[in-house]
Amino acid sequence: MPIDYALxxxxxxxxxxxxxxxxxxxxxxxxxxxxxxxxxxxxxxxDARQAALTTEQARVHFVxxxxxxxxxxxxxxxxxxxxxxxxxxxxxxYKFRSQQAGLPMQVFRDPDDAERWLVALRx
Numbered sequence: 001m002p003i004d005y006a007l008x009x010x011x012x013x014x015x016x017x018x019x020x021x022x023x024x025x026x027x028x029x030x031x032x033x034x035x036x037x038x039x040x041x042x043x044x045x046x047d048a049r050q051a052a053l054t055t056e057q058a059r060v061h062f063v064x065x066x067x068x069x070x071x072x073x074x075x076x077x078x079x080x081x082x083x084x085x086x087x088x089x090x091x092x093x094y095k096f097r098s099q100q101a102g103l104p105m106q107v108f109r110d111p112d113d114a115e116r117w118l119v120a121l122r123x
Contacts, residue, residue: 002026002051005033013043013118014076022051027061031068040068042076043118047111052087058094066101077104077121079114 003026004017016030034040053061069075078098080091091107098105104121108114 003030005030007037007039011043011115011119012122013045013115014039015045015047017047018051020051022053024053024057024060027053027057028064031064035068035072040072040075043121044076044078045111045114045118046078046080047114048080048082048087048091049084049111052082052084052090055086055090055093058090062094062097065098065103069101069103075103077106077118079106079108079118081108081111081114083109 002019002022004015004019006015006017007013008015014034052058065075082088082091088107088109095105095107106114106117108117
């Protein structure tokens, strides 16, 4: 499975780690799983240092996130860790759209920084 899924119940953070090959179907299936598991609204730490969606895939995925948010309520905040320059550019555009839609998102180079941001949002 190109997305490792681990729920940190103590901190209320869903930790997702991607690996190759990652497809839009994988990303959309992860959204469905979050709804099915009752964790749609909790914080997500996405470690995309090993694999990420392309710019076009991210655009399509964002539309799916918005559709699901209209059906299931607001998504939890998302912190993404990546070091790849192209992924950072793609995610910055995704972040802008997310924030416009009222979905908190931030991009980091280090997953520890991403986790600190998520924890600080709860404080």
